[in-house]
Amino acid sequence: MPAEELTESPPRKSGDGGDRKHPxxxxxxxxxxxxxxxxxxxxxxxxxxxxxxxxxxxxxxRPSKPRFAVVGAAIYDLNVTAPTVVFSDMQITVTIRNPNARSTISYDRMAAYVSLGGQPLTPPLRLPPLEQDEKSTVVMSPVFGGVPVAVSPEVAAALAAAETYGVVALRLVVAGRIRYNPGPFHSGRVGMHVRCDLMAAHRRGMSGQVPLLAAAGCWVDA
The missing domain is CATH 1.20.5 (Single alpha-helices involved in coiled-coils or other helix-helix interfaces)
Known part of the structure:
Protein backbone atom coordinates (compact mmCIF):
# COMPACT_ATOMS: atom_id res chain seq x y z
CA MET A 1 0.00 0.00 0.00
CA PRO A 2 1.51 3.31 -1.03
CA ALA A 3 2.64 5.50 1.70
CA GLU A 4 0.53 8.49 2.43
CA GLU A 5 1.99 11.62 1.16
CA LEU A 6 2.51 14.10 3.86
CA THR A 7 2.33 17.68 2.90
CA GLU A 8 3.36 20.45 5.17
CA SER A 9 1.22 23.48 5.13
CA PRO A 10 3.17 26.60 4.43
CA PRO A 11 3.68 28.78 7.44
CA ARG A 12 1.13 31.54 7.74
CA LYS A 13 2.30 35.04 7.87
CA SER A 14 1.39 37.00 10.88
CA GLY A 15 -0.43 39.53 8.77
CA ASP A 16 -2.52 37.31 6.49
CA GLY A 17 -5.42 36.99 8.87
CA GLY A 18 -5.65 33.21 8.79
CA ASP A 19 -7.69 32.00 11.70
CA ARG A 20 -7.32 35.24 13.66
CA LYS A 21 -10.73 36.38 14.80
CA HIS A 22 -11.49 40.01 14.15
CA PRO A 23 -13.40 41.64 17.03
CA ARG A 62 -54.69 84.06 32.16
CA PRO A 63 -56.13 86.32 34.88
CA SER A 64 -56.64 90.06 34.58
CA LYS A 65 -56.09 92.54 37.40
CA PRO A 66 -59.11 93.64 39.45
CA ARG A 67 -60.67 97.01 38.67
CA PHE A 68 -61.29 99.59 41.37
CA ALA A 69 -63.54 102.63 41.09
CA VAL A 70 -64.63 105.32 43.55
CA VAL A 71 -68.37 105.88 43.21
CA GLY A 72 -69.15 108.06 46.21
CA ALA A 73 -67.70 110.06 49.09
CA ALA A 74 -68.96 111.69 52.27
CA ILE A 75 -66.90 114.15 54.32
CA TYR A 76 -68.22 114.69 57.84
CA ASP A 77 -65.19 116.52 59.18
CA LEU A 78 -61.97 117.75 57.57
CA ASN A 79 -60.18 120.54 59.37
CA VAL A 80 -56.74 121.83 60.18
CA THR A 81 -56.94 121.85 63.97
CA ALA A 82 -53.37 123.04 64.51
CA PRO A 83 -50.67 124.45 62.22
CA THR A 84 -49.54 120.91 61.29
CA VAL A 85 -52.43 118.69 62.50
CA VAL A 86 -55.46 117.54 60.50
CA PHE A 87 -58.59 115.90 61.88
CA SER A 88 -60.83 114.06 59.43
CA ASP A 89 -63.90 111.87 59.37
CA MET A 90 -64.91 110.63 55.93
CA GLN A 91 -66.41 107.67 54.11
CA ILE A 92 -65.48 106.58 50.59
CA THR A 93 -67.47 104.06 48.58
CA VAL A 94 -65.44 101.83 46.27
CA THR A 95 -66.42 99.12 43.83
CA ILE A 96 -64.07 96.20 43.11
CA ARG A 97 -64.68 94.37 39.86
CA ASN A 98 -63.31 90.93 39.01
CA PRO A 99 -63.23 90.93 35.19
CA ASN A 100 -62.17 87.28 34.90
CA ALA A 101 -64.61 84.67 33.64
CA ARG A 102 -62.45 81.70 34.75
CA SER A 103 -60.67 82.95 37.87
CA THR A 104 -61.69 83.94 41.37
CA ILE A 105 -59.58 86.42 43.34
CA SER A 106 -58.58 86.26 47.00
CA TYR A 107 -57.64 89.45 48.86
CA ASP A 108 -55.95 89.61 52.24
CA ARG A 109 -53.83 91.91 54.41
CA MET A 110 -55.53 94.91 52.86
CA ALA A 111 -55.20 98.35 54.37
CA ALA A 112 -56.34 101.74 53.08
CA TYR A 113 -55.86 105.41 53.85
CA VAL A 114 -56.66 108.83 52.36
CA SER A 115 -53.86 111.20 51.43
CA LEU A 116 -53.37 114.75 50.20
CA GLY A 117 -50.23 115.97 48.50
CA GLY A 118 -48.52 112.62 49.03
CA GLN A 119 -49.07 112.63 52.83
CA PRO A 120 -51.68 110.59 54.74
CA LEU A 121 -54.63 112.48 56.18
CA THR A 122 -55.97 109.36 57.93
CA PRO A 123 -54.29 106.47 59.73
CA PRO A 124 -54.21 103.11 57.86
CA LEU A 125 -57.47 101.21 58.10
CA ARG A 126 -57.40 97.41 58.01
CA LEU A 127 -59.93 95.93 55.60
CA PRO A 128 -61.43 92.44 55.94
CA PRO A 129 -60.24 89.60 53.66
CA LEU A 130 -62.32 89.05 50.57
CA GLU A 131 -63.08 86.13 48.25
CA GLN A 132 -64.44 87.35 44.92
CA ASP A 133 -66.19 85.14 42.37
CA GLU A 134 -65.77 85.32 38.62
CA LYS A 135 -67.32 88.31 36.85
CA SER A 136 -68.56 89.79 40.11
CA THR A 137 -68.53 93.26 41.72
CA VAL A 138 -68.10 94.02 45.41
CA VAL A 139 -68.96 97.34 47.06
CA MET A 140 -67.03 98.59 50.09
CA SER A 141 -67.67 101.79 52.10
CA PRO A 142 -64.92 102.10 54.73
CA VAL A 143 -64.89 105.01 57.17
CA PHE A 144 -61.57 106.81 57.57
CA GLY A 145 -60.15 109.17 60.15
CA GLY A 146 -61.35 109.76 63.66
CA VAL A 147 -57.94 110.68 65.08
CA PRO A 148 -55.64 113.68 64.51
CA VAL A 149 -52.82 113.16 62.03
CA ALA A 150 -49.65 115.23 61.80
CA VAL A 151 -48.84 116.67 58.36
CA SER A 152 -46.30 119.08 56.94
CA PRO A 153 -47.02 122.83 57.00
CA GLU A 154 -47.29 122.77 53.19
CA VAL A 155 -50.02 120.11 53.22
CA ALA A 156 -51.91 121.90 56.01
CA ALA A 157 -51.80 125.16 54.04
CA ALA A 158 -52.88 123.40 50.81
CA LEU A 159 -55.85 121.79 52.57
CA ALA A 160 -56.96 125.12 54.08
CA ALA A 161 -56.73 126.80 50.69
CA ALA A 162 -58.62 123.96 48.97
CA GLU A 163 -61.48 124.13 51.47
CA THR A 164 -61.70 127.87 50.97
CA TYR A 165 -61.79 127.39 47.21
CA GLY A 166 -64.33 124.57 47.47
CA VAL A 167 -62.48 121.71 45.73
CA VAL A 168 -60.34 119.15 47.56
CA ALA A 169 -58.09 116.75 45.65
CA LEU A 170 -57.81 113.52 47.63
CA ARG A 171 -56.19 110.19 46.92
CA LEU A 172 -57.41 106.83 48.20
CA VAL A 173 -54.60 104.29 48.60
CA VAL A 174 -55.26 100.56 49.06
CA ALA A 175 -52.47 98.04 49.60
CA GLY A 176 -52.57 94.31 50.24
CA ARG A 177 -52.02 90.90 48.69
CA ILE A 178 -54.06 89.05 46.10
CA ARG A 179 -54.09 85.55 44.71
CA TYR A 180 -55.66 84.40 41.46
CA ASN A 181 -57.45 81.05 41.35
CA PRO A 182 -57.89 80.27 37.64
CA GLY A 183 -59.86 77.05 37.24
CA PRO A 184 -57.95 74.15 38.84
CA PHE A 185 -54.82 76.27 39.37
CA HIS A 186 -53.70 78.65 42.13
CA SER A 187 -51.17 81.42 41.77
CA GLY A 188 -48.87 82.60 44.50
CA ARG A 189 -49.84 85.66 46.49
CA VAL A 190 -48.62 88.90 44.97
CA GLY A 191 -48.58 92.42 46.28
CA MET A 192 -51.30 94.85 45.20
CA HIS A 193 -51.17 98.64 45.28
CA VAL A 194 -54.16 100.76 44.25
CA ARG A 195 -54.32 104.54 43.82
CA CYS A 196 -57.60 106.38 43.22
CA ASP A 197 -57.59 110.16 42.67
CA LEU A 198 -60.82 112.05 43.30
CA MET A 199 -61.88 115.69 43.20
CA ALA A 200 -64.52 116.42 45.84
CA ALA A 201 -66.60 119.58 46.09
CA HIS A 202 -66.13 120.49 49.74
CA ARG A 203 -65.89 123.70 51.76
CA ARG A 204 -64.93 124.24 55.35
CA GLY A 205 -67.93 123.67 57.64
CA MET A 206 -69.83 121.41 55.22
CA SER A 207 -70.75 117.88 56.31
CA GLY A 208 -72.19 114.92 54.47
CA GLN A 209 -72.20 113.52 50.97
CA VAL A 210 -70.03 115.47 48.54
CA PRO A 211 -70.23 115.58 44.75
CA LEU A 212 -67.36 114.07 42.81
CA LEU A 213 -66.40 116.59 40.15
CA ALA A 214 -64.82 114.01 37.83
CA ALA A 215 -64.72 110.26 37.45
CA ALA A 216 -62.13 108.99 39.90
CA GLY A 217 -59.43 107.14 38.03
CA CYS A 218 -57.87 104.14 39.77
CA TRP A 219 -54.56 102.49 38.92
CA VAL A 220 -53.91 98.93 40.05
CA ASP A 221 -50.43 97.48 40.35
CA ALA A 222 -50.50 93.74 41.01
Missing amino acids: TKPTAYRRSPRVMRTFIGSILLLFLLAGVAALVLYLVY
Whole structure:
Protein backbone atom coordinates (compact mmCIF):
# COMPACT_ATOMS: atom_id res chain seq x y z
CA MET A 1 0.00 0.00 0.00
CA PRO A 2 1.51 3.31 -1.03
CA ALA A 3 2.64 5.50 1.70
CA GLU A 4 0.53 8.49 2.43
CA GLU A 5 1.99 11.62 1.16
CA LEU A 6 2.51 14.10 3.86
CA THR A 7 2.33 17.68 2.90
CA GLU A 8 3.36 20.45 5.17
CA SER A 9 1.22 23.48 5.13
CA PRO A 10 3.17 26.60 4.43
CA PRO A 11 3.68 28.78 7.44
CA ARG A 12 1.13 31.54 7.74
CA LYS A 13 2.30 35.04 7.87
CA SER A 14 1.39 37.00 10.88
CA GLY A 15 -0.43 39.53 8.77
CA ASP A 16 -2.52 37.31 6.49
CA GLY A 17 -5.42 36.99 8.87
CA GLY A 18 -5.65 33.21 8.79
CA ASP A 19 -7.69 32.00 11.70
CA ARG A 20 -7.32 35.24 13.66
CA LYS A 21 -10.73 36.38 14.80
CA HIS A 22 -11.49 40.01 14.15
CA PRO A 23 -13.40 41.64 17.03
CA THR A 24 -16.95 42.39 16.01
CA LYS A 25 -18.88 45.28 17.59
CA PRO A 26 -22.08 44.22 19.30
CA THR A 27 -25.27 45.06 17.45
CA ALA A 28 -26.52 47.26 20.31
CA TYR A 29 -23.29 49.20 20.21
CA ARG A 30 -23.50 49.71 16.44
CA ARG A 31 -27.05 51.00 16.80
CA SER A 32 -26.47 53.21 19.85
CA PRO A 33 -26.10 56.51 17.89
CA ARG A 34 -29.47 55.91 16.24
CA VAL A 35 -31.05 55.00 19.58
CA MET A 36 -29.60 58.11 21.20
CA ARG A 37 -30.91 60.33 18.42
CA THR A 38 -34.35 58.80 18.76
CA PHE A 39 -34.28 59.23 22.54
CA ILE A 40 -33.18 62.88 22.36
CA GLY A 41 -35.77 63.59 19.68
CA SER A 42 -38.49 62.08 21.89
CA ILE A 43 -37.42 64.21 24.85
CA LEU A 44 -37.42 67.38 22.73
CA LEU A 45 -40.86 66.51 21.38
CA LEU A 46 -42.20 66.04 24.92
CA PHE A 47 -40.80 69.42 25.96
CA LEU A 48 -42.36 71.02 22.90
CA LEU A 49 -45.76 69.47 23.60
CA ALA A 50 -45.54 70.50 27.26
CA GLY A 51 -44.69 74.06 26.23
CA VAL A 52 -47.62 74.22 23.81
CA ALA A 53 -49.98 72.85 26.48
CA ALA A 54 -48.71 75.39 29.04
CA LEU A 55 -49.19 78.23 26.54
CA VAL A 56 -52.74 77.13 25.78
CA LEU A 57 -53.59 76.91 29.50
CA TYR A 58 -52.03 80.32 30.10
CA LEU A 59 -54.05 81.91 27.31
CA VAL A 60 -57.26 80.26 28.51
CA TYR A 61 -56.85 80.92 32.24
CA ARG A 62 -54.69 84.06 32.16
CA PRO A 63 -56.13 86.32 34.88
CA SER A 64 -56.64 90.06 34.58
CA LYS A 65 -56.09 92.54 37.40
CA PRO A 66 -59.11 93.64 39.45
CA ARG A 67 -60.67 97.01 38.67
CA PHE A 68 -61.29 99.59 41.37
CA ALA A 69 -63.54 102.63 41.09
CA VAL A 70 -64.63 105.32 43.55
CA VAL A 71 -68.37 105.88 43.21
CA GLY A 72 -69.15 108.06 46.21
CA ALA A 73 -67.70 110.06 49.09
CA ALA A 74 -68.96 111.69 52.27
CA ILE A 75 -66.90 114.15 54.32
CA TYR A 76 -68.22 114.69 57.84
CA ASP A 77 -65.19 116.52 59.18
CA LEU A 78 -61.97 117.75 57.57
CA ASN A 79 -60.18 120.54 59.37
CA VAL A 80 -56.74 121.83 60.18
CA THR A 81 -56.94 121.85 63.97
CA ALA A 82 -53.37 123.04 64.51
CA PRO A 83 -50.67 124.45 62.22
CA THR A 84 -49.54 120.91 61.29
CA VAL A 85 -52.43 118.69 62.50
CA VAL A 86 -55.46 117.54 60.50
CA PHE A 87 -58.59 115.90 61.88
CA SER A 88 -60.83 114.06 59.43
CA ASP A 89 -63.90 111.87 59.37
CA MET A 90 -64.91 110.63 55.93
CA GLN A 91 -66.41 107.67 54.11
CA ILE A 92 -65.48 106.58 50.59
CA THR A 93 -67.47 104.06 48.58
CA VAL A 94 -65.44 101.83 46.27
CA THR A 95 -66.42 99.12 43.83
CA ILE A 96 -64.07 96.20 43.11
CA ARG A 97 -64.68 94.37 39.86
CA ASN A 98 -63.31 90.93 39.01
CA PRO A 99 -63.23 90.93 35.19
CA ASN A 100 -62.17 87.28 34.90
CA ALA A 101 -64.61 84.67 33.64
CA ARG A 102 -62.45 81.70 34.75
CA SER A 103 -60.67 82.95 37.87
CA THR A 104 -61.69 83.94 41.37
CA ILE A 105 -59.58 86.42 43.34
CA SER A 106 -58.58 86.26 47.00
CA TYR A 107 -57.64 89.45 48.86
CA ASP A 108 -55.95 89.61 52.24
CA ARG A 109 -53.83 91.91 54.41
CA MET A 110 -55.53 94.91 52.86
CA ALA A 111 -55.20 98.35 54.37
CA ALA A 112 -56.34 101.74 53.08
CA TYR A 113 -55.86 105.41 53.85
CA VAL A 114 -56.66 108.83 52.36
CA SER A 115 -53.86 111.20 51.43
CA LEU A 116 -53.37 114.75 50.20
CA GLY A 117 -50.23 115.97 48.50
CA GLY A 118 -48.52 112.62 49.03
CA GLN A 119 -49.07 112.63 52.83
CA PRO A 120 -51.68 110.59 54.74
CA LEU A 121 -54.63 112.48 56.18
CA THR A 122 -55.97 109.36 57.93
CA PRO A 123 -54.29 106.47 59.73
CA PRO A 124 -54.21 103.11 57.86
CA LEU A 125 -57.47 101.21 58.10
CA ARG A 126 -57.40 97.41 58.01
CA LEU A 127 -59.93 95.93 55.60
CA PRO A 128 -61.43 92.44 55.94
CA PRO A 129 -60.24 89.60 53.66
CA LEU A 130 -62.32 89.05 50.57
CA GLU A 131 -63.08 86.13 48.25
CA GLN A 132 -64.44 87.35 44.92
CA ASP A 133 -66.19 85.14 42.37
CA GLU A 134 -65.77 85.32 38.62
CA LYS A 135 -67.32 88.31 36.85
CA SER A 136 -68.56 89.79 40.11
CA THR A 137 -68.53 93.26 41.72
CA VAL A 138 -68.10 94.02 45.41
CA VAL A 139 -68.96 97.34 47.06
CA MET A 140 -67.03 98.59 50.09
CA SER A 141 -67.67 101.79 52.10
CA PRO A 142 -64.92 102.10 54.73
CA VAL A 143 -64.89 105.01 57.17
CA PHE A 144 -61.57 106.81 57.57
CA GLY A 145 -60.15 109.17 60.15
CA GLY A 146 -61.35 109.76 63.66
CA VAL A 147 -57.94 110.68 65.08
CA PRO A 148 -55.64 113.68 64.51
CA VAL A 149 -52.82 113.16 62.03
CA ALA A 150 -49.65 115.23 61.80
CA VAL A 151 -48.84 116.67 58.36
CA SER A 152 -46.30 119.08 56.94
CA PRO A 153 -47.02 122.83 57.00
CA GLU A 154 -47.29 122.77 53.19
CA VAL A 155 -50.02 120.11 53.22
CA ALA A 156 -51.91 121.90 56.01
CA ALA A 157 -51.80 125.16 54.04
CA ALA A 158 -52.88 123.40 50.81
CA LEU A 159 -55.85 121.79 52.57
CA ALA A 160 -56.96 125.12 54.08
CA ALA A 161 -56.73 126.80 50.69
CA ALA A 162 -58.62 123.96 48.97
CA GLU A 163 -61.48 124.13 51.47
CA THR A 164 -61.70 127.87 50.97
CA TYR A 165 -61.79 127.39 47.21
CA GLY A 166 -64.33 124.57 47.47
CA VAL A 167 -62.48 121.71 45.73
CA VAL A 168 -60.34 119.15 47.56
CA ALA A 169 -58.09 116.75 45.65
CA LEU A 170 -57.81 113.52 47.63
CA ARG A 171 -56.19 110.19 46.92
CA LEU A 172 -57.41 106.83 48.20
CA VAL A 173 -54.60 104.29 48.60
CA VAL A 174 -55.26 100.56 49.06
CA ALA A 175 -52.47 98.04 49.60
CA GLY A 176 -52.57 94.31 50.24
CA ARG A 177 -52.02 90.90 48.69
CA ILE A 178 -54.06 89.05 46.10
CA ARG A 179 -54.09 85.55 44.71
CA TYR A 180 -55.66 84.40 41.46
CA ASN A 181 -57.45 81.05 41.35
CA PRO A 182 -57.89 80.27 37.64
CA GLY A 183 -59.86 77.05 37.24
CA PRO A 184 -57.95 74.15 38.84
CA PHE A 185 -54.82 76.27 39.37
CA HIS A 186 -53.70 78.65 42.13
CA SER A 187 -51.17 81.42 41.77
CA GLY A 188 -48.87 82.60 44.50
CA ARG A 189 -49.84 85.66 46.49
CA VAL A 190 -48.62 88.90 44.97
CA GLY A 191 -48.58 92.42 46.28
CA MET A 192 -51.30 94.85 45.20
CA HIS A 193 -51.17 98.64 45.28
CA VAL A 194 -54.16 100.76 44.25
CA ARG A 195 -54.32 104.54 43.82
CA CYS A 196 -57.60 106.38 43.22
CA ASP A 197 -57.59 110.16 42.67
CA LEU A 198 -60.82 112.05 43.30
CA MET A 199 -61.88 115.69 43.20
CA ALA A 200 -64.52 116.42 45.84
CA ALA A 201 -66.60 119.58 46.09
CA HIS A 202 -66.13 120.49 49.74
CA ARG A 203 -65.89 123.70 51.76
CA ARG A 204 -64.93 124.24 55.35
CA GLY A 205 -67.93 123.67 57.64
CA MET A 206 -69.83 121.41 55.22
CA SER A 207 -70.75 117.88 56.31
CA GLY A 208 -72.19 114.92 54.47
CA GLN A 209 -72.20 113.52 50.97
CA VAL A 210 -70.03 115.47 48.54
CA PRO A 211 -70.23 115.58 44.75
CA LEU A 212 -67.36 114.07 42.81
CA LEU A 213 -66.40 116.59 40.15
CA ALA A 214 -64.82 114.01 37.83
CA ALA A 215 -64.72 110.26 37.45
CA ALA A 216 -62.13 108.99 39.90
CA GLY A 217 -59.43 107.14 38.03
CA CYS A 218 -57.87 104.14 39.77
CA TRP A 219 -54.56 102.49 38.92
CA VAL A 220 -53.91 98.93 40.05
CA ASP A 221 -50.43 97.48 40.35
CA ALA A 222 -50.50 93.74 41.01
